[in-house]
Amino acid sequence: MKATIVTVGDEILIGQIIDTNSGVIAKSLDKIGIGVHEMLSITDDKQHILNTLSSLQNKVDVVIITGGLGPTKDDITKKTLCEYFDDQLIINEKVLTHVTQLIEQYFKRPITKLNQDQALVPSKCEVLFNQVGTAPGMWLQKENTVFISLPGVPYEMKYLIENEVIPRLITKYERPFIIHKTILTYGVGESLLAERIETWEDNLPEFIKLAYLPNPGRVRLRLSARGVDENLLKKEISTQVEKLQLIISDCIVGFEEDETIEVVLGKLLTNKKLTISTAESCSGGKIASIITSVSGASNYFKGSIVSYATETKVNVLGISQEIIDEFSVVSKQVAEAMALQSQKIFKTDFAIATTGNAGPDKGDADAEVGTVFIAIATPKGVFSEKFNFGQPREKVIDRTVNQGLEIIYKEILKNY
Amino acid sequence: MKATIVTVGDEILIGQIIDTNSGVIAKSLDKIGIGVHEMLSITDDKQHILNTLSSLQNKVDVVIITGGLGPTKDDITKKTLCEYFDDQLIINEKVLTHVTQLIEQYFKRPITKLNQDQALVPSKCEVLFNQVGTAPGMWLQKENTVFISLPGVPYEMKYLIENEVIPRLITKYERPFIIHKTILTYGVGESLLAERIETWEDNLPEFIKLAYLPNPGRVRLRLSARGVDENLLKKEISTQVEKLQLIISDCIVGFEEDETIEVVLGKLLTNKKLTISTAESCSGGKIASIITSVSGASNYFKGSIVSYATETKVNVLGISQEIIDEFSVVSKQVAEAMALQSQKIFKTDFAIATTGNAGPDKGDADAEVGTVFIAIATPKGVFSEKFNFGQPREKVIDRTVNQGLEIIYKEILKNY
Structure with a gap:
């Protein structure tokens, strides 16, 4: 039982867009025991698409294709599928009604010719009805291979995978x-x-x-x-x-178990009825943003002060100017004061604070580029760790976020 | 002049990790006129790697491979390259010295056998010296195709692409x-x-x-x-x-021009010597985090209050309880008050505020799931827009962030 995932679109091949769809699809297939043998990204070129389809036929059981289903001229997947299956496009009335309603609801106007064409599908295909967008998915079979074509818009693709593709695959195939x-x-x-x-x-x-x-x-x-x-x-x-x-x-x-640190941390805080806040300098709000990416975060996350500028640390977060002058803005003392202030201001059980120099420039601090202090305020006190995360900037920020979440997770797991 | 990018690693094919390397490489190649014909992700399987290499030989000019160069048993790219090129592994002294220093510096211990093996390279390869990690890159040629193998750790790969691969490609090939x-x-x-x-x-x-x-x-x-x-x-x-x-x-x-909205906005604010802050509810700090992902953001970004809980909006951001009671926490009035408070607290020229219901649950608000208000405080006053971004949660958050940045960018461009 093998699958290949194919992404169609020049925007991926010139690096303008990162393909996140293939990962989402792979995870869903893996869960039902279908192994992904390869992922492929190819150009918006008819011959390239045709060659790819024929190279996969009878080599794998399932081919899932995303992209190229939009209404504009550069989107050619649907026409090319039609050619590959020696088929013709016909209007699907259910899709047409849905597209008409969507356009009227969001744009308050009648549908155009291009909108209408979204309801065209190859006559041999089984339509995968797209409740959350205008481009329907398509399910086609040739000899031993099923070809499934989905829109490239991530949440539309995800909707169709979860609601239309996976249930059909479960019914159709025996899987390990x-x-x-x-x-x-x-x-x-x-x-x-x-x-x-x-x-x-x-x-x-x-x-x-x-x-x-x-x-x-x-x-x-x-x-x-x-x-x-x-x-x-x-x-x-x-x-x-x-x-x-x-x-x-x-x-x-x-x-x-297929879960990120923020999800695991969220469950832990919810179970233990504990609350958390942050005070972020070098991480710029990313810890808060990752915590709140989890639905239900409002049960345990109160808020954050992103004190990016030094003046903000003093005027908004309430760090004393003397501590900053004595120890510098990137220091253990300032990190710990930030965590304690966040805990106090948001009235939380725990707070994470970060201060550091993400580089490439030195900014307000004397500290070496890459230096980061992470402090954790707990019901029993405060502690901090010093790191040097090197360069480049995105690595420093990401390591700060990961470490911050992991240190607090470990601390709560162990001591609360 | 055609290239193919190959990523080796089961973690990508089961959807545990998203491949961001291929996009970075593609962008760098595109800039010097080398078109990427395909991207491929394949398993950590010797035969799969060998088949892929031989299928690309003489079909494209350049193959860039990432992943599988770590010290552990599941990493087999180097051994497999050796087999494909009918070669043997030899110790590279410069790499060995570098690995020894790195391990001593970061882990304060002598190197182990596995660390030492990082300095092994195929005798026929040109070593691409990896200043920022332990696994060297390798440059090998067979007939008309150059095969370049790089570590999968994103910043190591990026370092090697910028400092070793691109300069060599520029010298070697005439490009459009x-x-x-x-x-x-x-x-x-x-x-x-x-x-x-x-x-x-x-x-x-x-x-x-x-x-x-x-x-x-x-x-x-x-x-x-x-x-x-x-x-x-x-x-x-x-x-x-x-x-x-x-x-x-x-x-x-x-x-x-290859630039994201946050980079373009950053340049505009820097040029016009304007400052900005945020007050974020449903976007959870993501606007701040994206603004500060740009180096030099400290020139114009002062900070943010992520007022996720309703009590935080009152106690920390200073929104009056009456406004919340009268209009609800997801309302034009609260969004505008949040923007004005952020502007006042951080003493900035502009502030972006968001309040909405990202779902899937209703939370503290009465508003329909997907409803978001974005408000902008300017030196001349405040305005806001209402949106319904539908579902799922990640789409609501991302659209809020995009719209927020775009509205303020457009406003500053037009009126300041």
Whole structure:
């Protein structure tokens, strides 16, 4: 049971847009036991699309294509599919009614010729009705391969994958089980970790694969098991994880079952009925933004003061000018004062604060570029850690955000 | 002159990680006139890698491979390259010294066997020295194709592309020019826009291609010209843009020369010596975070109050409880009061405020899920707009951020 994901669009090949669709599709397929063999991004060129389709036919079971379904002339996927399937376009009345309603509702005008054409589909296709947009998805089969064409707009693609594609694939195919378990480790480099767990790794059963996913400041270990007996897979994975815990108990922070640190942290705070706030300088609001990307964050997140300018730290956050003058704006003392002020102002149980120099310029601080202090205020006090995250700027910001979330997660897990 | 980008790693094919490397590489290649024909993501499987390499040989000029160069057992790119080139691994002394220093500096310990192995490279390769990490890049040639292997860690890959790969490609190949110009439009749907500019589009010269890039709330039009005479390309692009401006002057917001709205806004604020702050509810700090992702943001960005909880709007931002009670927390009145308070607290020229219901739950507000008010405080007063961004949550947040930045950009461009 193999799938290939194909993205059509020059904007991806010139680097104007990052393809996030393939990842979303892959995750959904993986969950139902369909392995993705390859992902491909190709140009908006008829011959290129035709060659790709024919190279995949009978090689994989499912091809999922995104992009090129818009109403404009550069979008040629639908016409090209028609040619590949030796078919013609016909109006789908249900889609036409839906497009008419959408345009009237959002733009308060009648539909144009181009809008109408959105309701054209190949006569041989099964229409995947797109409730959240104007371009319908299409399901076509040629010999042993199903070709599924979806719009490139991420939330439309996602809607169709969840509501139309996955249910049909589940019905149509017998699939194996794929189970992943990701172990979050922290504070040990990839090489040293690998040496510590070498014997364990060498003794893993054939059907379990181990992968190392190094991130700035942490390494995730992913175990993947594949087979027909779901219970056996689950049992063996948990046996192996128990063994691993005995070897590296000092550096396991937690587990990720397809979940990000912000989701895991959110659950922890909700369960323990704890609240959190931030005071951010070098991270510029990104910690708050990532915390609030999780729905239900209003249960535990109160707010943030992004005190980017030094004057803001004094006038808005209430850090004393003397501390800044004595220790500099990028210092342990200022970070800790920021965390305490955030905790006080927002009346929260915990607060994360960041101050640092993300570079490339030195800014208001004397500190070396890459230096960051992260402080955590807790019900029992305050503590902080100093880092040097090097360069470039985006790495410094991302490592600050990751570390901040991980330090607070670990702290709450351990002590509250 | 054609290139293919290959990403190696199961983590991408199961959707655990989004491949951002290919986009960065594509953009760099595009700038020097090398077109990317395809992007491929493949598994960490020896045979899969070998098949991919041989399928690309003599089909494209350059293959850039990222990933699989780590020290652990699941990383097999280097060994597989060795097999493909019928070569053996030898220690590179310069890399070994560098790895030893890095490990001593960051982990305060001697290097392990696995660290040492990072200095092994195929004897036939030209080493691309990785100043910012332990895995070196490799440059190998077979017949008419150059194969370049880079580490998958994004900032290491980027360092090598900029400092080692691009300079070598420029020296080695004669390349055409590729020029893009992206026009930002706002407020008109893709279909209607296409109909308005149809005649102009039909009369574009053969060597200029037009693409529509629809985003929530805006459409970007990208003109791409390719050829050997750079001046001719530039001249023709600007002629076409002038013609286009006459047709849709009402909806052109600006231009993007490979630049995002936050970079363009940053330049505008810097040039005009204006300052900005935010007060964010439903956008949760993301506007601040995006503004501060630009280096030099400290010249114009003072800070933000992320007033996520209603109590924070009252106690920290200073919105009167009466306004909230009378109009509800998601209202024009609250949005405008938030913008004015942010402007006052941070002493800035402009402030952006957001309040809305990103869903999926209703939260503290009565407003329909998807409803967002964006308010802008200016030196002359305050104004706001109401939107319904529908669902899902991430779309509501992203459209809020995009619209907020675009409204303020347009306002400053027009009136200040």
